[in-house]
Structures are given as structure tokens and as C-alpha cells.
Amino acid sequence: MKHILILHTGGTISMSTDQSTGVVKPSSEHPLNEYSYMFDKEVRLTEEDILQLPSPHMTPEHMLIVKKRIDAAIRSKEIDGVVITHGTDTLEETAYFLDLTVESVIPIVLTGAMRPTNEIGSDGVRNLQSAVWTAMSDNAAEKGVLVVMNEEIHAARYVTKTHTTNVATFRTPTFGPIGIVSKKEVMFFQKLIKTEYFPIEQVTKTVPLLTAYAGMSGAFLEALAQTGIDGVVIEALGAGNLPPATLNGIQLLLDQNIPIVLTSRAFNGIAQDIYDYEGGGKQLKNAGVIFAPGLSGPKARLKLLIILEKSSNHDYISEVFEIT
Numbered sequence: 001m002k003h004i005l006i007l008h009t010g011g012t013i014s015m016s017t018d019q020s021t022g023v024v025k026p027s028s029e030h031p032l033n034e035y036s037y038m039f040d041k042e043v044r045l046t047e048e049d050i051l052q053l054p055s056p057h058m059t060p061e062h063m064l065i066v067k068k069r070i071d072a073a074i075r076s077k078e079i080d081g082v083v084i085t086h087g088t089d090t091l092e093e094t095a096y097f098l099d100l101t102v103e104s105v106i107p108i109v110l111t112g113a114m115r116p117t118n119e120i121g122s123d124g125v126r127n128l129q130s131a132v133w134t135a136m137s138d139n140a141a142e143k144g145v146l147v148v149m150n151e152e153i154h155a156a157r158y159v160t161k162t163h164t165t166n167v168a169t170f171r172t173p174t175f176g177p178i179g180i181v182s183k184k185e186v187m188f189f190q191k192l193i194k195t196e197y198f199p200i201e202q203v204t205k206t207v208p209l210l211t212a213y214a215g216m217s218g219a220f221l222e223a224l225a226q227t228g229i230d231g232v233v234i235e236a237l238g239a240g241n242l243p244p245a246t247l248n249g250i251q252l253l254l255d256q257n258i259p260i261v262l263t264s265r266a267f268n269g270i271a272q273d274i275y276d277y278e279g280g281g282k283q284l285k286n287a288g289v290i291f292a293p294g295l296s297g298p299k300a301r302l303k304l305l306i307i308l309e310k311s312s313n314h315d316y317i318s319e320v321f322e323i324t
């Protein structure tokens with residue numbers, strides 16, 4: 001019999017709607033605890049309320065707490081898979097943080113809910129069930145951390161929340177989900193070529209994230225250069241270009257050896273050094289800007305935060321951001 005550890009961290013999946021006011025609030029008791037009957041006797045579940053946070057309150061330090069609990073579970077050799085319930089707003093960030101920092105020899109699956117547990121058509125119980133089934137699947141191991149929502153299985157590296165309220169919110173732009181949960185069957189159709197592992201014990205660095213826009217000046221970057229940041233991620237325009245007025249700020253940061261990592265603010269596709277004009281990707285790369293092909297801005301930010309714990313060497317950072 002498989003032994004699955006469920007770590008509850010909060011989010012809508014642990015909240016209910018106040019029937020008189022209609023607002024959504026944390027429940028005093030985790031509403032999913034009473035649903036363990038849905039797994040018959042096929043699985044042993046151990047549940048822990050490790051955090052109780054709306055996911056906009058989640059920080060990398062909280063993610064580290066979850067990581068360390070999973071590390072301990074793996075070390076114990078008593079757990080066959082881990083499910084983490086999480087608010088959907090930052091679920092993809094915790095998922096990717098764990099993807100990079102846990103040596104995932106057993107299935108690690110995140111799930112959440114778009115609707116509180118006491119609302120009609122609530123998706124929490126179903127998502128939890130699908131996540132547990134996925135964590136029980138031998139095929140789910142060594143595929144990196146997974147996100148299971150709305151009967152789809154996504155790789156943590158590329159999944160993102162795409163809708164504010166719809167239950168079909170989690171999507172993987174460009175690449176698609178890697179599997180599905182259909183009825184009770186867990187099926188995989190593709191997998192990442194390579195997974196990555198950066199063992200860290202702490203998160204101490206400061207890495208802000210900016211989004212580029214038409215007419216952007218270098219003022220934010222110049223101001224950031226004064227604040228002692230360790231790195232910065234910019235969601236650039238299109239294939240990876242910036243307005244020319246930002247270039248002074250870019251140069252100022254590069255002169256201080258502050259790594260600048262570039263993603264695209266476009267929803268599909270990857271950032272690349274294609275254009276050779278002022279602010280174009282080719283010139284940015286030649287100047288020392290590092291491209292993060294395939295990653296969203298928030299995920300590139302987490303990756304930079306994590307790898308800076310090991311090294312701030314430009315060549316090392318460029319190498320780990322090459323597509324894997």
C-alpha cells in the first residue's frame with residue numbers, strides 16, 4: 001500500500017464562503033480533512049497542516065519550510081509520494097521552487113482549488129483526489145515537481161495560472177500539459193528532457209522582477225542599482241528586446257556585476273537574442289544580459305534567487321539558464 005504525505009499550506013482549497021457576506025475566508029479547520037474516505041483502503045494518508053496562508057502571503061522562506069519537510073520525508077524512506085495543497089495565486093512559484101531544490105526521487109505534486117470547499121461545483125476535493133492518485137503513480141516519479149489541477153498534469157517548470165477565477169486556469173503555454181488524470185487513470189504523454197537540482201539551506205538574496213513596456217525609461221533600473229540588490233529579472237518585450245531608454249540603467253547594473261536575467265512578457269514562445277538594434281536581444285546579450293528561454297518572469301526570478309546562493313559568477317549563471 002502506498003503511503004502519501006499531504007502537506008496543507010492554505011489557499012482557497014482550505015477556505016469557505018461566508019454565506020451571509022459572500023466573501024471567501026480561511027476556515028478554522030481544514031475542510032479537506034474529512035474527505036479522506038474517497039480513497040478507500042488503497043492508500044495510507046498522513047496529513048499535516050504545515051502552513052495556513054493565503055498564497056499571496058507565501059515567501060521563499062515559507063517555500064524553504066515546505067522543502068525541508070519534504071526532504072525529511074524522503075530521508076525517512078517511509079513516504080511514497082507527497083501532495084501539497086496550496087493557494088493558486090503563487091502555486092506555480094512554490095512548485096518551481098521545490099522543483100529546483102528538492103531531489104525528487106518520489107512523486108511531488110501540488111494542487112489547489114479555484115472555488116472554496118462549500119461552494120457549488122467546488123473543485124478542491126476532485127483536485128486533491130487527482131493529486132493523490134498522481135502521487136501514487138510509479139510513473140510520476142523523477143518527472144520533476146508536478147502540478148495537478150482540473151484533471152491535467154503539468155510540469156512545475158512551465159505551468160502558469162491563466163485565469164483569475166475559472167477552474168481551467170492552470171495551463172502550460174507553448175509546451176502543453178505532460179499528462180492527464182482521466183477517471184482514475186494517471187497517464188503521461190511527455191516529460192522534461194532534464195530535471196535540475198540545486199540543494200540550498202537558505203534564501204538570503206534580493207532579486208526584484210520588472211516588466212518592460214513601450215516608453216520605459218531606465219529610471220527604475222538606475223534606482224535599483226542604488227539598493228544593494230543581488231540580481232534582477234526583466235520580462236522583456238517580444239522575443240527579448242528592451243526600449244533604448246533603459247540601456248543606461250542596464251549598463252549601470254552590469255558595471256556593478258549585478259546579473260540581469262531576461263524573459264519575455266509574451267505568453268507563448270521563448271526569449272532569444274534575435275534582434276540586432278539598439279535594445280535588441282542580440283545587443284543585450286553581447287552586453288552581458290542573460291537569457292532565460294522558456295521561463296516566466298516569476299520563475300526566472302526564483303531560479304536566480306536560488307542559484308545566487310551558490311555563485312554570482314556570470315558564466316555559471318548563464319550556463320544554468322540555458323534551456324534544459
Ligand code: ASP
Binds near residue numbers: 086
Ligand atoms: N487567493 C487564493 C490564494 O492563492 C486563491 C486560491 O487559492 O485559489 O490563496
